[in-house]
Amino acid sequence: MKNKRKIFSLLMSLSFVFLITLLYAFKSKTIEDNSYQPQPKWKNLKVLPQNISKDSLDYLMDGYTNALSVKCNYCHASQKDNSSKLDFASDDKIEKEIARGMIKMTNDLNKIYFQPHFPDPKPAQVQVVNCVMCHRGAPNPEKYLAKMSTMYKTYNPDRDNRKEKMLKEMGKH
Ligand code: HEC
Ligand code: HEC
Known part of the structure; x- marks a missing residue:
C-alpha cells in the first residue's frame, strides 16, 4: 500500500515536470518563429555579396530606382507565367547587365581612388561615388x-x- 502511494506520487510529479517542459518548449518555439527571419538564398548575384541581407539588398535596389528615376521593371523582367510580377533573378533585360557593370565600376572607383584617402574609421565603408552622382535622376x-x-x-x-x-x-x- 505504502509503495503504491509512493509510485503514484512519483508518477504525478514526473508528469507535472513533463507538462511544464512541454509548455515551455512550445512557448519558446512560438517566440522563435515570430522573430527569426531566415537569410534569403539569392539565386543570381554576380557582383553583390552572396550573403547580403534582405535589408541591405532592398536599400541598394531602392537607391538605384531613385538615382535613375525608374521603377524596378527598368532592370527586372516580368515572370514568364505572370506578367504582373517580376522575376528578379532573370537576366532577360540588358539594363540589368549594364547595371552590373555600373555597380562594379562604382565599387572600383571608391576602392581605388577614395578609400585609400579615408583611412578612418572604416575605409571599406567609404562610398564617395554612387549612382546618383552621375545619374541625377536620369537613366x-x-x-x-x-x-x-x-x-x-x-x-x-x-x-x-x-x-x-x-x-x-x-x-x-
Ligand atoms: C538599375 C537597375 C536595377 C533596378 C532599377 C533594380 N534592380 Fe534589382 N538588381 C539589379 C542587378 C544588377 C541585380 C543583380 C546583382 C548581382 O548580379 O550581384 C539585381 C538583383 C535583385 C534581386 C536579387 C535576385 C536574385 O535572387 O538573384 C532582387 C530581389 C532585386 N534585385 C529586387 C529589386 C527591387 C524590388 C527593385 C525595385 C525597388 C529593383 N531590384 C530595382 C539591378 C536593378
Ligand atoms: C561615373 C558616372 C556613373 C556612375 C557612378 C554610374 N553610372 Fe550608370 N551610366 C553612366 C553613363 C555615362 C551612362 C550612359 C552610357 C552607357 O550606357 O554606358 C550610364 C548608363 C547606365 C544604365 C543604362 C541606361 C540605359 O537605359 O541606357 C544603367 C542601367 C545604369 N547606368 C545604372 C547605374 C547604376 C545602378 C549605378 C550605381 C551602382 C550607376 N549606373 C553609376 C554613368 C555612370
Missing part, C-alpha cells in the same frame, strides 16, 4: 547632360547603340 546621364548645354556635349546619338551591341555580344539578337 542615361550623357544624353541628359547633352540637353543642358553645348558645354556638356559628349553625347553622340549616332553611337548610342550600346544596348544593341551588348545584346549581339550576348547572342540574344
Whole structure:
C-alpha cells in the first residue's frame, strides 16, 4: 500500500515536470518563429555579396530606382507565367547587365581612388561615388547632360547603340 502511494506520487510529479517542459518548449518555439527571419538564398548575384541581407539588398535596389528615376521593371523582367510580377533573378533585360557593370565600376572607383584617402574609421565603408552622382535622376546621364548645354556635349546619338551591341555580344539578337 505504502509503495503504491509512493509510485503514484512519483508518477504525478514526473508528469507535472513533463507538462511544464512541454509548455515551455512550445512557448519558446512560438517566440522563435515570430522573430527569426531566415537569410534569403539569392539565386543570381554576380557582383553583390552572396550573403547580403534582405535589408541591405532592398536599400541598394531602392537607391538605384531613385538615382535613375525608374521603377524596378527598368532592370527586372516580368515572370514568364505572370506578367504582373517580376522575376528578379532573370537576366532577360540588358539594363540589368549594364547595371552590373555600373555597380562594379562604382565599387572600383571608391576602392581605388577614395578609400585609400579615408583611412578612418572604416575605409571599406567609404562610398564617395554612387549612382546618383552621375545619374541625377536620369537613366542615361550623357544624353541628359547633352540637353543642358553645348558645354556638356559628349553625347553622340549616332553611337548610342550600346544596348544593341551588348545584346549581339550576348547572342540574344
Ligand atoms: C538599375 C537597375 C536595377 C533596378 C532599377 C533594380 N534592380 Fe534589382 N538588381 C539589379 C542587378 C544588377 C541585380 C543583380 C546583382 C548581382 O548580379 O550581384 C539585381 C538583383 C535583385 C534581386 C536579387 C535576385 C536574385 O535572387 O538573384 C532582387 C530581389 C532585386 N534585385 C529586387 C529589386 C527591387 C524590388 C527593385 C525595385 C525597388 C529593383 N531590384 C530595382 C539591378 C536593378
Ligand atoms: C561615373 C558616372 C556613373 C556612375 C557612378 C554610374 N553610372 Fe550608370 N551610366 C553612366 C553613363 C555615362 C551612362 C550612359 C552610357 C552607357 O550606357 O554606358 C550610364 C548608363 C547606365 C544604365 C543604362 C541606361 C540605359 O537605359 O541606357 C544603367 C542601367 C545604369 N547606368 C545604372 C547605374 C547604376 C545602378 C549605378 C550605381 C551602382 C550607376 N549606373 C553609376 C554613368 C555612370
